[in-house]
Amino acid sequence: xxxxxxxxxxxxxxxxxxxxxxxxxxxxxxxxxxxxxxxxxxxxxxxxxxxxxxxxxxxxxxxxxxxxxxxxxxxxxxxxxxxxxxxxxxxxxxxxxxxxxxxxxxxxxxxxxxxxxxxxxxxxxxxxxxxxxxxxxxxxxxxxxxxxxxxxxxxxxxxxxxxxxxxxxxxxxxxxxxxxxxxxxxxxxxxxxxxxxxxxxxxxxxxxxxxxxxxxxxxxxxxxxxxxxxxxxxxxxxxxxxxxxxxxxxxxxxxxxxxxxxxxxxxxxxxxxxxxxxxxxxxxxxxxxxxxxxxxxxxxxxxxxxxxxxxxxxxxxxxxxxxxxxxxxxxxxxxxxxxxxxxxxxxxxxxxxxxxxxxxxxxxxxxxxxxxxxxxxxxxxxxxxxxxxxxxxxxxxxxxxxxxxxxxxxxxxxxxxxxxxxxxxxxxxxxx
Numbered sequence: 001x002x003x004x005x006x007x008x009x010x011x012x013x014x015x016x017x018x019x020x021x022x023x024x025x026x027x028x029x030x031x032x033x034x035x036x037x038x039x040x041x042x043x044x045x046x047x048x049x050x051x052x053x054x055x056x057x058x059x060x061x062x063x064x065x066x067x068x069x070x071x072x073x074x075x076x077x078x079x080x081x082x083x084x085x086x087x088x089x090x091x092x093x094x095x096x097x098x099x100x101x102x103x104x105x106x107x108x109x110x111x112x113x114x115x116x117x118x119x120x121x122x123x124x125x126x127x128x129x130x131x132x133x134x135x136x137x138x139x140x141x142x143x144x145x146x147x148x149x150x151x152x153x154x155x156x157x158x159x160x161x162x163x164x165x166x167x168x169x170x171x172x173x174x175x176x177x178x179x180x181x182x183x184x185x186x187x188x189x190x191x192x193x194x195x196x197x198x199x200x201x202x203x204x205x206x207x208x209x210x211x212x213x214x215x216x217x218x219x220x221x222x223x224x225x226x227x228x229x230x231x232x233x234x235x236x237x238x239x240x241x242x243x244x245x246x247x248x249x250x251x252x253x254x255x256x257x258x259x260x261x262x263x264x265x266x267x268x269x270x271x272x273x274x275x276x277x278x279x280x281x282x283x284x285x286x287x288x289x290x291x292x293x294x295x296x297x298x299x300x301x302x303x304x305x306x307x308x309x310x311x312x313x314x315x316x317x318x319x320x321x322x323x324x325x326x327x328x329x330x331x332x333x334x335x336x337x338x339x340x341x342x343x344x345x346x347x348x349x350x351x352x353x354x355x356x357x358x359x360x361x362x363x364x365x366x367x368x369x370x371x372x373x374x375x376x377x378x379x380x381x382x383x384x385x386x387x388x389x390x391x392x393x394x395x396x397x398x399x400x401x402x403x404x405x406x407x408x409x410x411x412x413x414x415x416x417x418x419x420x421x422x423x424x425x426x427x428x429x430x431x432x
């Protein structure tokens with residue numbers, strides 16, 4: 001496999017994605033003078049200084065030991081400072097292992113630096129441990145992503161290493177012979193930092209650049225900040241970096257390439273936010289906005305904007321939530337009847353659950369997007385109206401499995417796949 005800088009240059013220069021952007025290989029690549037990137041679920045960036053290594057993020061617990069070994073093979077220097085770009089578990093989950101490794105080698109405990117919002121995030125995760133576990137179970141179909149036995153009840157990571165140094169807006173550090181300036185920006189999270197390395201004309205940007213459509217809508221997670229995300233990308237671009245080091249995807253070299261990519265990502269976020277707010281200001285309900293706001297297909301075809309994790313429709317909902325609250329403009333949903341009651345009445349009016357099931361199968365088989373969306377409504381109503389109906393569950397498994405196969409984003413695939421699996425389990429458990 002060619003080195004990551006060569007690959008990213010080819011993808012950007014040609015606009016053609018003819019290879020991976022992530023390999024999860026734990027391979028180390030030297031991407032600058034004294035700068036290494038270790039490929040993981042989220043990457044680890046290591047920077048050599050005369051006082052030791054400055055490390056950015058740790059990746060997930062299941063990747064952390066391999067990342068430590070790769071870094072040690074590259075440099076025997078201890079880690080002087082660990083910087084969290086933000087508090088997501090795939091960026092901080094391996095911190096305890098990094099500290100244990102330092103202790104085992106009789107090295108000083110690294111300073112741990114983050115935005116001041118990271119400890120608040122850890123506290124929120126502890127309050128919502130079970131909920132976050134179920135999110136990951138639905139999204140990834142497994143709890144093993146954080147090193148947990150797949151057969152165990154879902155639990156979320158809780159072995160946090162708290163930062164020893166925090167900052168609010170900006171923080172200047174000097175480690176050995178190297179200056180770092182940490183800047184706060186809101187985007188995928190409210191506790192995100194990006195780091196400017198002036199001697200290298202390099203920016204360490206965490207999840208502000210992820211080589212897919214921005215994760216600014218995520219339907220199962222807390223508020224994202226798409227407009228502030230775009231503003232941060234514009235701010236990074238203003239520094240005119242010559243090396244961009246994201247936590248997912250490929251590093252990028254060359255000022256022109258970096259300006260192109262940052263401008264494109266900022267532009268699509270500004271488009272979605274701008275169009276959503278325009279329609280909100282015109283009095284449109286959420287339903288109309290969801291089905292009206294679109295990003296041009298040629299933008300989504302770019303190798304760094306593919307909607308394979310999040311997607312524009314979900315970002316529209318997050319913009320509505322941020323600026324408009326939870327009421328969606330449909331008064332029947334202000335104080336609604338229980339879903340099961342609505343479904344039972346719908347089945348009664350239609351002539352029975354079997355009618356809903358049959359029609360859902362017809363619509364799903366049609367295959368066009370409007371029909372498939374309707375099929376999901378009908379089959380969901382059928383199961384809610386009669387949760388004991390094996391045939392309704394069988395149809396639900398069929399409909400959601402078919403829909404999952406046509407979706408691009410991991411968010412949609414995860415939720416539809418989980419729905420299919422839960423109904424298939426009902427079918428499999430039927431003694432008949």
